[in-house]
């Protein structure tokens with residue numbers, strides 16, 4: 577494989593030429609100029625074609641995982657590689673499920689005497705910042721939707737975080753989408769942001785004490801856990817967007 581990053585020219589490997597997009601041009605050319613494709617991401621995709629595995633270490637590091645996923649996703653789209661697309665979406669979803677639970681816990685465990693706006697620090701937010709920015713800049717609808725599912729699964733607590741506000745600044749369209757989503761779901765959002773349930777109103781347990789456990793809703797009743805309420809979309813459920821009023825007594 578021969579790559580000239582300066583000119584974004586990639587000598588395409590035989591494997592890449594086997595993708596659908598190149599089926600027609602294969603006979604004519606062995607080298608193609610890839611305008612607007614990230615050369616690193618093209619290299620990672622070629623690796624996937626050969627190994628069938630998601631190999632780049634950047635995909636597994638908190639700081640770089642989400643943006644790497646987005647860059648590869650764009651290349652997978654370009655080359656019409658549905659299997660890779662699916663793999664990347666699953667990888668992303670697994671990461672964000674863990675992250676949502678982590679951020680629920682951070683909110684619940686944050687000392688009450690400190691300002692709530694400090695409950696996430698920059699190290700927590702940095703990777704998300706880059707991931708959201710890239711997904712929106714590249715216009716990757718499946719990923720931007722997943723970020724919205726993620727924010728919903730965090731129960732919108734990050735909106736009170738000063739650091740998380742940098743994410744909204746970096747991707748204004750994301751800010752608008754989040755606002756739209758909150759309005760459609762729950763008009764009392766701003767009140768609930770300052771409520772922290774410590775147990776599920778149905779079973780009385782704290783789901784954050786269980787492996788993989790998390791809250792699905794927060795509300796006047798205190799909140800419902802993932803055993804007692806319908807699954808969130810991020811966690812593979814199909815919880816509809818307008819159903820949250822049903823949780824309010």
Ligand SMILES: [Zn+2]
Pocket residue numbers: 776777778779780781800801802803804805
């Ligand atoms: Zn419960």
